[in-house]
Amino acid sequence: MSYIVSPDVVKYACTCGLLKPISCLYFCRYCCELRCGFCVCHEVDSHFCGKCCENLPSSEARLKKNRCGNCYICPCCQQELSTRIGSKGPSNPEDPKSTPKKMYYLSCLYCRWSSRDVGIPDQGAATGGWPERENVHANRLQEVIEGYKAFITAQRQQKEREKKKQRGKFISYTDRTGVTAAALRKRIGLPAEVPNTYYRNRPKPPEVAIAREEVEDFPEDLLTKALNLMEITTIDQRLLQPDLQPTTVDKLFPIHKQLSIKRSLRCRSCEHNVSKPEYNPNSVKFKIQLFAYYHIPEVRIVTVEPLRAGKTAELILKFTNPTQHQTVITFLPLDLTDKGGDGDREVVGETQSLNLPEKQPPSLGGQPSSLLSLSSRQPSITIKPRPIRQATNCSIAIPGSKVILPPRDDAAEYDDSGETHNIQDDTKLVVWRKSNKAFVKLAVTPDDGLELNTEIVAGFTMQHIYTNTIATTVENKEPDRHDHNVRVFLSLGNLVGSE
Amino acid sequence: MSRNSIKILPGALVCEESKLRGDITIGAGTIIHPSATILAEAGPIIIGDCCLIEEQAKIIHRLPFDEQDTEKTPVLIIGAHNVFEVDCHVESPKIGNCNVFESKCFVGNKVTVTNGCTVGAGCKVTEEQILKENVIIFGEKCQMREGLDRPGLQTLQMETLSKVLPNYHHIRKPNKKN
Ligand SMILES: [Zn+2]
Ligand SMILES: [Zn+2]
Ligand SMILES: [Zn+2]
Ligand SMILES: [Zn+2]
Numbered sequence: 283m284s285y286i287v288s289p290d291v292v293k294y295a296c297t298c299g300l301l302k303p304i305s306c307l308y309f310c311r312y313c314c315e316l317r318c319g320f321c322v323c324h325e326v327d328s329h330f331c332g333k334c335c336e337n338l339p340s341s342e343a344r345l346k347k348n349r350c351g352n353c354y355i356c357p358c359c360q361q362e363l364s365t366r367i368g369s370k371g372p373s374n375p376e377d378p379k380s381t382p383k384k385m386y387y388l389s390c391l392y393c394r395w396s397s398r399d400v401g402i403p404d405q406g407a408a409t410g411g412w413p414e415r416e417n418v419h420a421n422r423l424q425e426v427i428e429g430y431k432a433f434i435t436a437q438r439q440q441k442e443r444e445k446k447k448q449r450g451k452f453i454s455y456t457d458r459t460g461v462t463a464a465a466l467r468k469r470i471g472l473p474a475e476v477p478n479t480y481y482r483n484r485p486k487p488p489e490v491a492i493a494r495e496e497v498e499d500f501p502e503d504l505l506t507k508a509l510n511l512m513e514i515t516t517i518d519q520r521l522l523q524p525d526l527q528p529t530t531v532d533k534l535f536p537i538h539k540q541l542s543i544k545r546s547l548r549c550r551s552c553e554h555n556v557s558k559p560e561y562n563p564n565s566v567k568f569k570i571q572l573f574a575y576y577h578i579p580e581v582r583i584v585t586v587e588p589l590r591a592g593k594t595a596e597l598i599l600k601f602t603n604p605t606q607h608q609t610v611i612t613f614l615p616l617d618l619t620d621k622g623g624d625g626d627r628e629v630v631g632e633t634q635s636l637n638l639p640e641k642q643p644p645s646l647g648g649q650p651s652s653l654l655s656l657s658s659r660q661p662s663i664t665i666k667p668r669p670i671r672q673a674t675n676c677s678i679a680i681p682g683s684k685v686i687l688p689p690r691d692d693a694a695e696y697d698d699s700g701e702t703h704n705i706q707d708d709t710k711l712v713v714w715r716k717s718n719k720a721f722v723k724l725a726v727t728p729d730d731g732l733e734l735n736t737e738i739v740a741g742f743t744m745q746h747i748y749t750n751t752i753a754t755t756v757e758n759k760e761p762d763r764h765d766h767n768v769r770v771f772l773s774l775g776n777l778v779g780s781e
Numbered sequence: 782m783s784r785n786s787i788k789i790l791p792g793a794l795v796c797e798e799s800k801l802r803g804d805i806t807i808g809a810g811t812i813i814h815p816s817a818t819i820l821a822e823a824g825p826i827i828i829g830d831c832c833l834i835e836e837q838a839k840i841i842h843r844l845p846f847d848e849q850d851t852e853k854t855p856v857l858i859i860g861a862h863n864v865f866e867v868d869c870h871v872e873s874p875k876i877g878n879c880n881v882f883e884s885k886c887f888v889g890n891k892v893t894v895t896n897g898c899t900v901g902a903g904c905k906v907t908e909e910q911i912l913k914e915n916v917i918i919f920g921e922k923c924q925m926r927e928g929l930d931r932p933g934l935q936t937l938q939m940e941t942l943s944k945v946l947p948n949y950h951h952i953r954k955p956n957k958k959n
Contacts (some may be wrong), residue, residue, distance in 0.1 A: 392919060393920065
């Protein structure tokens with residue numbers, strides 16, 4: 283997302299220790315923690331083609347090698363190719379008055395490459411039917427793939443058999459019902475003992491590839507003939523078709539467009555989604571979008587006085603409350619050793635996720651392994667917070683008073699009455715406020731003895747009251763309000779010399 | 782700069798708001814949009830038939846710095862069926878037929894353009910060179926490739942324009958007989 287405050291001058295520390303601008307962060311409402319792209323689980327929701335917007339099930343996508351069957355991209359410049367109509371003579375050669383026959387060819391509107399350039403015959407139908415080129419090594423590849431597939435199956439079978447032998451000491455599910463595997467086998471007329479299939483069906487390894495000793499002769503004309511760079515493909519063009527790697531432009535052929543994915547992101551410690559897109563490829567909306575931008579007060583730098591080593595400068599920050607609930611911002615000194623706002627996680631996240639397996643009565647221990655694995659899918663991972671590697675070289679005078687931010691009111695944008703929420707502000711701290719925004723004045727002092735042009739980074743811990751509407755239970759109708767700490771880092775610019 | 786001498790052949794459609802400076806001859810069937818700029822600084826410009834010069838396009842006849850002291854007044858001849866798309870900037874000393882200068886491209890004053898060439902959107906061509914016939918320049922890195930044939934003519938678009946433009950703009954009257 284290209285964000286309005288594009289240079290990332292204000293960064294928030296994610297729970298995992300990475301610093302990110304607010305637009306790149308998520309906020310898990312269940313753990314009350316910031317999450318970034320590196321500390322969530324990425325899951326593929328659906329495969330779709332970005333050109334024709336067709337949804338493909340993942341099995342079909344795999345079968346088609348993650349490419350769309352109908353859409354092509356330009357082998358020359360990698361833009362999408364469009365089908366164009368080119369009439370070609372009358373449909374009935376004897377009758378010159380008959381309507382001209384419509385012929386279709388592929389054309390790139392960007393670099394003007396067309397399927398006619400490489401001599402692909404025009405097609406009579408608009409949808410596909412374009413000749414597919416066979417990979418010369420297709421047979422060999424298939425042979426190798428099949429060889430390895432057989433190898434994997436054999437290995438898996440062997441592992442399962444070993445597991446079965448171990449499990450034999452305990453009462454198995456089938457034993458309870460009286461239907462044992464051996465009894466079943468007898469009933470359908472198979473020998474009771476399973477022979478060792480691994481040794482019997484040991485896969486035939488694919489034929490070993492042998493390197494050739496003789497090499498092609500060096501083409502003399504490489505040295506004598508003038509090189510026409512327009513006939514030679516670029517590295518990008520070659521790598522686009524790894525199976526052929528054409529060296530000259532007359533061997534460039536249309537390439538099936540690669541599919542795109544929609545993915546959902548899952549909090550790793552509580553397994554709730556922090557982002558889930560709508561299934562329809564035409565939709566750019568989300569079903570779940572727990573972006574930090576909607577939950578955490580946004581900090582922006584308004585002005586900062588020229589920074590000089592050891593001299594105090596005035597810094598004005600703008601705080602915006604994005605939520606529907608009033609919040610109070612408290613400034614705390616930056617503590618890099620502390621885990622920040624991790625206190626809540628132990629209470630909310632860990633217990634919730636750990637409770638799940640415990641609730642099951644222990645007597646169910648003998649249930650089939652498939653069911654067990656379903657319930658404990660992806661066990662909760664305790665993410666150890668990493669230390670923050672960002673050093674600060676500027677101190678911020680932490681003000682004692684707090685800043686109240688009223689809830690966001692979309693209608694307030696159009697309200698010129700200048701209604702102030704009757705908030706008694708510390709006028710030394712809050713210099714301006716309107717609806718859910720406030721300008722706050724802080725004093726910053728770059729460290730003494732810094733060299734000129736050093737980038738000045740300051741940091742503080744922003745404590746805000748987060749109102750969690752999700753945790754409201756039946757007996758507790760009041761929304762859950764608690765403090766949440768976020769460590770904010772500000773890049774204030776470079777150090778300048780004395781006047 | 783010398784006085785303006787604009788010769789418009791019958792059939793040309795030149796909007797009055799276009800900025801034309803110097804000695805310019807505009808061929809029949811050529812369409813010049815309201816805010817196009819054509820500057821004949823170094824010498825006369827002769828524009829061929831059926832060219833399309835779109836909004837904000839700049840055609841400037843300006844000599845390279847190292848040739849500016851010479852006495853000669855070269856003529857910039859632009860062939861027929863050339864398309865100058867929105868906000869292109871062309872200073873080429875010689876332009877053939879059927880070329881397309883796409884939006885926001887730049888062609889320097891040492892680049893000779895032959896026939897059927899396409900300078901892609903945003904491409905900058907400044908090195909001294911002669912663009913071969915049907916050359917296509919495209920992409921961020923100004924890649925070059927040779928096209929199969931000339932780019933298609935904009936006949937339909939020009940027909941529409943010649944109907945629509947006079948309804949909304951003042952048109953300069955042709956002042957030259959064929
Ligand atoms: Zn993270
Ligand atoms: Zn498609
Ligand atoms: Zn292309
Ligand atoms: Zn969570």
